[in-house]
Amino acid sequence: MNERNNPNQVDKKLLTVSDRDIFVTVQKALLVGIILRNETRADKEESLKELTNLVKTAGSTPYIVQTKRIDKIDPKTFIGKGSIKELEDISKSNDIDVVVFDCELTPNQQKELRVIFQCDVVDRTGLILDIFALHAQSKEASLQVELAMSVYLKPRLAGLGKTLNQQGGGIGTRGPGETKLETDSRLIDNRINKLKKGLKKIEKQRNVQSSSRERNNIPMVSIVGYTNAGKSTLLKKLTNSDAYAADELFATVDSLQRELKIKDVQEPIIISDTVGFIQNLPTTLIESFKSTLMVATNADLLVHVVDAATALPEMHINTVSSILKQIDAKSNEIMVFNKIDKIDKASLNNLKDTYPEALFVSSIKGEGLIELIEKIAEEIYGSTTFQSFKVNPSKLDTIAKFGKILNVKNESDYLVLEVEMREKLINRLVELKIVEENLNA
Numbered sequence: 001m002n003e004r005n006n007p008n009q010v011d012k013k014l015l016t017v018s019d020r021d022i023f024v025t026v027q028k029a030l031l032v033g034i035i036l037r038n039e040t041r042a043d044k045e046e047s048l049k050e051l052t053n054l055v056k057t058a059g060s061t062p063y064i065v066q067t068k069r070i071d072k073i074d075p076k077t078f079i080g081k082g083s084i085k086e087l088e089d090i091s092k093s094n095d096i097d098v099v100v101f102d103c104e105l106t107p108n109q110q111k112e113l114r115v116i117f118q119c120d121v122v123d124r125t126g127l128i129l130d131i132f133a134l135h136a137q138s139k140e141a142s143l144q145v146e147l148a149m150s151v152y153l154k155p156r157l158a159g160l161g162k163t164l165n166q167q168g169g170g171i172g173t174r175g176p177g178e179t180k181l182e183t184d185s186r187l188i189d190n191r192i193n194k195l196k197k198g199l200k201k202i203e204k205q206r207n208v209q210s211s212s213r214e215r216n217n218i219p220m221v222s223i224v225g226y227t228n229a230g231k232s233t234l235l236k237k238l239t240n241s242d243a244y245a246a247d248e249l250f251a252t253v254d255s256l257q258r259e260l261k262i263k264d265v266q267e268p269i270i271i272s273d274t275v276g277f278i279q280n281l282p283t284t285l286i287e288s289f290k291s292t293l294m295v296a297t298n299a300d301l302l303v304h305v306v307d308a309a310t311a312l313p314e315m316h317i318n319t320v321s322s323i324l325k326q327i328d329a330k331s332n333e334i335m336v337f338n339k340i341d342k343i344d345k346a347s348l349n350n351l352k353d354t355y356p357e358a359l360f361v362s363s364i365k366g367e368g369l370i371e372l373i374e375k376i377a378e379e380i381y382g383s384t385t386f387q388s389f390k391v392n393p394s395k396l397d398t399i400a401k402f403g404k405i406l407n408v409k410n411e412s413d414y415l416v417l418e419v420e421m422r423e424k425l426i427n428r429l430v431e432l433k434i435v436e437e438n439l440n441a
Contacts, residue, residue, distance in 0.1 A: 027060040030096045032087060033067040034079065034103045041067065044102070046312050050278065051102045051124065053228075058130050064094060077116070078109050084116060091117050100127055104280070107156040125152060125282040132275075132285065140202050147195040148284040150188055157184050206294055217428065219269045219380045221260065222296040222331075224324065225305035226316040227276025230338040232256070233363040234305060235273045238373065257295070262377045264420070266401040269380060272299070277323045279315065286326060293327045301379050302333040303372075308351060308360065309342040334359065334375055341365050382423030389435040390414045398434055 033048040035041060048065060055062045068083045077084050078101065091099060098120040099113070105123040113121040122130070129149050136142045223231045235241065239258040259268040272295045286293070296302060304320060306313055317335075335358040340348055352360065359375060361368030386406070391399060393415050399405065403421030416438055419426075429435045 027097045028063040028095065029055050029060045030087065030091050030094070030099045031055060031062050031065045032079075032099060032101045033065065034101070035067055035069040036073075037071050046315065047102055047279065051100065051127075054124075054127050054131060055100055058127060058134065060098060063096065064090060066090065075106075076109065076112055078103065078105060078113075084113075088116055091119065098122060100124075104282075110156060124280060125284070128278070128282055128285065140199070143195050143198050143202070144285075144289050147192060147199065148282065148287075148289075150192050150195065151284045151287075152282070154185065154188050154192070157188070203290075203294070218267070219300045220295070220298060221269055221271040221301045221303060221376060221380070222299035222329075223271065223273050223303045223305060224296050224320060224329075225276065226307060226310075226320055227278045229276065229305045229307040229316070230363050231273050231276065231305050234303075234336070234338060234361070235271060237363045237366060237369055239271060260373070260376070262373070262381070264404045265377075265381065265422070265425070269376070271303075271376075277320045279319045281319075281323060286323065290327065293329075296324065296329045297327050299329070299331050301376065302329065302331050303376070304333050304335045306335065306337050306358075307339055308337040308348070309339045313337075313351070332379060334372075334379065336361055336372060338363055340367065377422065381425050382427075384420060384422055385426070386418065386420055387426055388438040389417050389419065389429075390438045391417055391435050395434050399429065402429065 031048065031051055033044050033051070035044055044067065048067070052062045052065065066087060068079050068087075070079050070083070074080045079087075087099070090096070096117075096119060099117050099122070101113075101121070101123045103123060104125050105113070105121070110121055110123065129145070129152055132141075132145045133149065136145045223235055225231050235256060235258060239260055241258045256273040257270055258272075260271040261268060274293065274296055275289060302324070304317070306316055310316055335355060337351055337355070337358055337360045339362060340360050341362040341364060343351075348360065351358070359368060359372050361372055363369070389399075390411075391414060396405075396408075396415065396417075399417065399419065402425040403419050405417055405419050407418040409416040417435075426435075430437070
């Protein structure tokens with residue numbers, strides 16, 4: 001048996017959606033991959049690799065990995081009696097603490113499997129929710145995760161076997177004269193409504209901030225991409241900030257915003273990191289995180305980061321594109337392949353041939369970042385050009401914020417400026433009548 005710790009200790013390794021508190025030094029997990037009739041083993045390799053990394057990120061040890069081919073889904077146990085008996089024997093002989101299925105189980109299936117395995121059973125959705133709970137730092141992210149978990153747990157109340165752990169001070173008390181299930185269901189409904197109201201309030205605050213940003217013409221760039229593509233590291237390098245970055249799945253749950261400086265432009269660009277996407281990302285998470293994902297929806301530009309070292313870049317790209325479509329993010333997009341330091345020259349050349357419009361960078365080594373910043377600046381402000389203007393002397397300081405003044409000529413009642421400035425910024429100054437085109441230039 002695994003070494004048990006003192007039940008009174010605070011440090012415990014368990015999946016938050018489980019029904020048992022297992023105090024173990026290291027939680028041993030049995031991972032179960034499912035191959036459906038129209039799928040091949042190769043189709044599931046990447047998904048199982050992800051599941052292994054998810055289990056590690058959740059703080060457990062992926063002790064044994066099993067794959068099972070099924071012709072049709074069993075409504076009771078998902079994979080049928082023969083496979084279940086084999087997995088049950090493996091679980092018991094290896095003293096497994098948690099069985100993790102690489103699929104989404106129904107509440108009844110999860111309940112039945114817990115009885116069979118006599119230990120915790122978690123599906124892919126529950127595992128991802130657990131990791132989000134581990135990484136949520138801000139009040140907003142914590143509310144979003146708890147909402148997603150509450151929605152996930154509600155139909156599973158009958159299978160939990162004992163009183164739910166209290167979450168956020170809302171669940172866990174009992175009303176007189178009611179059964180445990182009725183009370184839990186009522187309380188979880190109340191908690192869901194309260195969480196939704198709290199997130200609505202935060203969403204309104206975000207809308208106010210977004211409106212203020214638009215009024216002040218402050219551009220917003222949003223970094224999006226598959227989980228662990230290196231988005232936080234890229235943000236950190238681009239902005240010289242202290243954004244948290246780690247080589248693990250869903251290291252970032254909160255939306256981080258930093259200022260990106262563009263040469264000769266005093267006006268900053270706001271650049272934000274977002275939660276990473278993954279195939280089969282739970283719908284409850286997408287719904288719960290809508291206020292955070294608004295930074296991508298409202299962005300003027302998306303920087304789509306792809307892990308150059310992944311075996312299936314196209315799958316990662318399609319997954320991200322699908323989720324962006326779900327949240328109605330329609331802004332222009334720059335595709336950036338990160339981690340080029342982890343692949344050989346032939347692989348890099350193949351990616352460049354396949355994705356000729358993409359940029360290729362190494363956030364860790366700083367390669368390609370200057371080109372990326374220039375591309376962002378071009379998308380937001382346009383290309384750099386040289387122009388001559390007539391301006392009122394009082395506007396000189398304002399113009400200096402948007403570009404480089406190369407020469408100043410003093411006329412009788414105005415100045416003639418030669419400037420190096422980006423096209424869209426020139427257009428803005430002309431529209432605001434801060435500068436006037438010098439027709440004599």
